Amino acid sequence: MSDPVVDKIQKNPKYLELRSKRTSFGWTLTLLMMVVYYGYIALIAFNKPFLAQPIGAGVTTLGIPIGMGVIVFTVVITAIYVRRANSEFDALTAEILKDASK
Numbered sequence: 001m002s003d004p005v006v007d008k009i010q011k012n013p014k015y016l017e018l019r020s021k022r023t024s025f026g027w028t029l030t031l032l033m034m035v036v037y038y039g040y041i042a043l044i045a046f047n048k049p050f051l052a053q054p055i056g057a058g059v060t061t062l063g064i065p066i067g068m069g070v071i072v073f074t075v076v077i078t079a080i081y082v083r084r085a086n087s088e089f090d091a092l093t094a095e096i097l098k099d100a101s102k
Contacts, residue, residue: 009100018092025084029077040070 009015043051043066051063 005100009096012096012099014092014096014099018089018096021092022085022089025081029081033074033077036070036073040066 044063051061051066053062054060055062055065
């Protein structure tokens with residue numbers, strides 16, 4: 001018992017393209033985020049003296065801006081995904097739904 005509209009959508013080449021693009025892009029961004037995050041954690045675990053270097057004459061160490069960079073990187077890659085999803089992925093979805101409603 002399956003819905004004919006769902007079957008029509010799943011057989012649409014644009015749907016397969018959308019799935020492929022969205023999956024590969026998502027995994028790419030996930031890999032980048034894991035490299036950045038676990039790289040920072042590895043620095044904390046294995047190279048504390050590097051992160052403990054003071055910046056200037058103050059008490060701020062190099063670890064603080066690097067940690068903030070990890071947070072900023074997360075926001076940036078989220079924005080990149082949202083921008084692509086709102087343009088390319090949403091356009092493909094609209095085309096798929098238009099084809100399915102015929």
